[in-house]
Amino acid sequence: MYWILLPSQKLKNEAGVLWSYHNPVRVQFGPGSFDQLDACIAGRSYGLVTYPDAFCTALTERLAARAGPAVVVINDVAANPDYALLQAQTQQIADGSTPEVWVALGGGSVIDSAKVFAAANGDFGNVARFLETGNGAEVLSATPIIAVPTTAGTGSEVTCWATVWNEAAGKKFSLARPNLYPETALVDPALMCGKPLALTVSTGLDALSHSLESLWNVNANPVSANHAVYASREVMDVLPALAADLENLELRGRMARAATFAGLAFSNTKTAIAHSLSYPITLKHNVPHGIxxxxxLPIVIESxxxxxxLCEDALGRIFEGDMPSAVTKVSTLLTSLN
Known part of the structure; x- marks a missing residue:
């Protein structure tokens, strides 16, 4: 489901308009933030969700040296978390110790998987029933989550939902519960340096989509719009330069900050039609989500x-009042990134 502003649904930034904004995630940002992870765990038993690559393995060892070993480790996360794998992973958790907090160390798929595990509490069937019927929310758990993103784009570290795929059924679900907001997000740009070009571009464009889509969603509000304006301008300015200089920590920092602000924007609005169009493309053709x-986006902006x-005002701020060229600017950005 998606929402988009129509001319009869103008949302104006006026004192008399009723709106709300809420995001409970504690965000700690900056190079070296990873070293605060053991303090965030604060002596609790923890489960770790991560990738099996050498980079994440080294980070896992650093964490274990300071906070002790995890009581359960799920390190076979795949892109676009799927029912079959999530069910097997949840069974692995059920067969072991139950952690007091989940640490999600990786990209959006890792953080989304951690949210599923936090809600399932060892029984994926409860999550599946809720996703498919909307029933059974009362039996879902709410184990705290500490999110440590290693990519800049998904915004999952500051939202309360997770994308879950059922490839066999050809369906995509969104697990959305207020208690799935992470407790803390440690956003360390140093963890993102050196990520490959394709991943950097795809996740960066995902952030741009989040920020822009939050503006034409009917739930847009002045706070989310300000976050979106900042994020959109930064992504459009930084991403081409970062694509040419993947080890640049300053650019990684700006991109990570923009992605976090984009997450803060759509955490209160959800996305809209561009995301809705994307899901069957990813399901049927395995196109990376950000792409x-x-x-x-260009045709939606034109629409x-x-x-x-509020939507028109925010887009005007992003494109410096030159709305006729907005479509061209976004199209040129996409072309420049191949």
Whole structure:
């Protein structure tokens, strides 16, 4: 499901308009933030969700040296977490010790998987029933989560939902519960240096999609819009330069900050039509999520141009009042990134 502003639904930034904004995640940002992870765990038993590569293995060893070993480790996370794998992983958790807190060390798929485990508490069937029927929320758990993103784009470290795929059924679900907001997000740009070009571009475009989509969603509000304006301008300015200089810590920091702000924007609005269009493309053709949800942005911008209110105002700030060239600017960005 998606929402998009229509001319009859103008949301104006006026004192008399009712709106709300809430995000409970404690964000700690900056190079070296990873070293605060043991303090965030604070002596609790923890489960670790991560990738099996050498980079994450080294970080896992650093963490264990300071906080002790995890009581359960799930390190076979795949892109686009799927029912079959999540069910097997949840059974692994059920067969072991139950952690007091989950640490998600990786990209959006890792953080989304951790949210599933936090809700399932060893029984994936409870999560599946909730996703498929909307029933059974009362039996879902709420184990705290500490999110440590190693990519800049998904924003999952500051949202309360997780994307879950059922490839066999050809479906995509969103696990959305207020108690799935991470307790803490440690955003350390140093963990993102050296990530490959394709991943950097895809996740960066995902962040741009989040920020722009939050503006034409009917749940847009002045706080989310300010986050979105900042994030959109930064991504469009930084991503081409970062694509040419993947080891640049300053650019990684700006991109990570923009992605976090984009997450803060759509954490209160959800996304809209560009994301809705993307899911079957990813399911059927295995197109990376950030690519699938960004290709339609120019035409959506053209469609919402003239809608007025908060959306129009924010887009004007992003594109410096030159709305006729907005479509060209975004199209040029996408072309420059191949």
């Amino acid at each position: 699938a949800c960004s290709f339609s 919402v141009s003239g809608v007025g209110g």
